[in-house]
Amino acid sequence: MCLGIPGQVVAFTDAGQDLAKVSVNGVQRVISVRLLADQGLTEGDWVLVHVGFAMAKIDEVEAQLTLDQVKKMGSDYTNEIDAFNSSQIA
Amino acid sequence: MKFVDEFRDPAAARGLVRSITRLAGDDVFKFMEVCGGHTHTIYRHGIEHILPPGIELVHGPGCPVCVIPMGRVDDAMWLAEQPGVIFTTFGDMMRVPGSRGSLLDAKARGADTRFVYSPLDALKIAVDNPDSHVVFFAVGFETTAPSTAVTLVRAKQLGLRNFSVFCNHVTIVPPIRAILESPDLRLSGFLGPGHVSTVVGTRPYRFVPEVYGKPLVVAGFEPLDILATVHMLLQQIRDGRCEVENQYGRVVREEGNVAALRLLAETMTLRPHFEWRGLGFISQSALKINDGYADFDAEVRFSMPGIRVADPKACQCGEVLKGVIKPWECKVFGTACTPETPIGTCMVSPEGACAAYYNFGRMHREAADMIGATASV
Ligand code: SF4
Numbered sequence: 001m002c003l004g005i006p007g008q009v010v011a012f013t014d015a016g017q018d019l020a021k022v023s024v025n026g027v028q029r030v031i032s033v034r035l036l037a038d039q040g041l042t043e044g045d046w047v048l049v050h051v052g053f054a055m056a057k058i059d060e061v062e063a064q065l066t067l068d069q070v071k072k073m074g075s076d077y078t079n080e081i082d083a084f085n086s087s088q089i090a
Numbered sequence: 091m092k093f094v095d096e097f098r099d100p101a102a103a104r105g106l107v108r109s110i111t112r113l114a115g116d117d118v119f120k121f122m123e124v125c126g127g128h129t130h131t132i133y134r135h136g137i138e139h140i141l142p143p144g145i146e147l148v149h150g151p152g153c154p155v156c157v158i159p160m161g162r163v164d165d166a167m168w169l170a171e172q173p174g175v176i177f178t179t180f181g182d183m184m185r186v187p188g189s190r191g192s193l194l195d196a197k198a199r200g201a202d203t204r205f206v207y208s209p210l211d212a213l214k215i216a217v218d219n220p221d222s223h224v225v226f227f228a229v230g231f232e233t234t235a236p237s238t239a240v241t242l243v244r245a246k247q248l249g250l251r252n253f254s255v256f257c258n259h260v261t262i263v264p265p266i267r268a269i270l271e272s273p274d275l276r277l278s279g280f281l282g283p284g285h286v287s288t289v290v291g292t293r294p295y296r297f298v299p300e301v302y303g304k305p306l307v308v309a310g311f312e313p314l315d316i317l318a319t320v321h322m323l324l325q326q327i328r329d330g331r332c333e334v335e336n337q338y339g340r341v342v343r344e345e346g347n348v349a350a351l352r353l354l355a356e357t358m359t360l361r362p363h364f365e366w367r368g369l370g371f372i373s374q375s376a377l378k379i380n381d382g383y384a385d386f387d388a389e390v391r392f393s394m395p396g397i398r399v400a401d402p403k404a405c406q407c408g409e410v411l412k413g414v415i416k417p418w419e420c421k422v423f424g425t426a427c428t429p430e431t432p433i434g435t436c437m438v439s440p441e442g443a444c445a446a447y448y449n450f451g452r453m454h455r456e457a458a459d460m461i462g463a464t465a466s467v
Contacts, residue, residue: 017244051237052237059340087206
């Protein structure tokens with residue numbers, strides 16, 4: 001459950017609530033970017049997504065590394081992506 | 091400019107292993123990886139098989155699903171079975187055995203138990219179901235606790251009356267201290283947790299070298315990260331240094347995530363003590379919800395039984411969590427206890443040492459291939 005999966009910020013959907021749409025391996029969902037509110041996040045940035053929250057800003061290389069690593073986990077990866085897909089935060 | 095290839099370069103891995111072997115010489119070292127994510131990488135890539143035989147990696151208590159004691163699972167099931175309650179939790183927690191089965195069994199018996207991806211999903215369920223009371227079963231280290239903190243703040247903003255959190259968040263430093271105090275283990279150093287450290291930073295670990303004289307290096311999750319970290323630990327020992335170093339600087343900052351720490355301080359406080367599966371009670375090792383958010387604290391809203399039960403007799407998760415035994419040394423490993431029918435928690439989460447070994451223990455060829463050696467074990 002400690003998996004962090006890399007996602008790319010697509011758009012800020014609700015600035016007041018620090019919500020943003022991110023794309024994780026092609027799937028787009030809304031997550032909270034509240035924990036990175038003071039880090040000047042902009043569209044196109046990569047973040048590590050954990051339980052519906054961006055927990056760290058990462059660069060593109062790190063995003064690729066993490067995604068490859070997570071994909072190697074097989075069913076744990078698909079479970080995480082399924083869970084992400086099921087999210088209905090907004 | 092760095093490239094992905096740099097982290098996959100077999101020559102780099104070979105070079106590191108050579109250098110590790112030279113630094114280690116004929117001496118024996120025991121390094122603990124605290125974090126379940128590292129355990130997973132180590133087994134998944136067979137790292138242990140490419141290190142020189144004198145270096146042993148032991149697995150620590152850093153899998154949050156693994157450390158939840160049975161009594162808290164029983165309490166969770168009691169909550170889930172209260173009339174009018176919708177009980178929500180992360181998928182992994184659904185399968186953790188309590189003394190009357192798991193939350194999945196409670197669900198089969200008719201409890202409205204739902205798995206959610208995020209605490210914000212649980213909040214959404216509360217908004218959408220004003221006639222039910224939604225409880226979120228919060229587990230996890232400082233990696234996950236800030237997400238619960240944000241959710242609590244949001245629930246208060248919305249003035250929700252039908253949402254509460256059963257808080258089981260734990261903190262990373264006390265179990266490390268407990269392990270250092272334990273006479274069972276003679277450790278040479280630690281691979282520090284990666285994702286927890288994005289929140290807490292590297293400062294909270296200073297007591298490890300300063301009080302206990304052991305080096306700690308915060309590590310990333312790539313196989314090369316693990317090798318580089320072992321190298322840094324050995325280098326410290328050979329240089330006669332003993333400090334906290336950060337191998338995962340591309341993600342972890344010394345000061346951590348200040349915004350997340352502020353939110354934690356606003357919504358939660360340390361409990362005087364908390365029971366850990368297999369490790370017993372550890373003081374100031376877990377978080378409870380602050381008085382300011384008491385309306386959202388399931389332990390305040392419900393008169394919970396506060397069940398305490400001993401760990402099952404057959405289970406040796408405590409020894410596994412302290413790194414005293416390896417998963418396969420547990421008597422029920424792979425026979426009575428498998429990922430389909432877990433007896434202990436370490437078999438439930440993919441980051442648990444037993445599940446990781448069960449799934450990947452025999453997959454050491456990849457690592458051997460990486461350095462161009464043939465698998466000989
Ligand atoms: S094999 Fe099962 S019972 Fe034994 S330590 Fe691992 S999880 Fe616990």
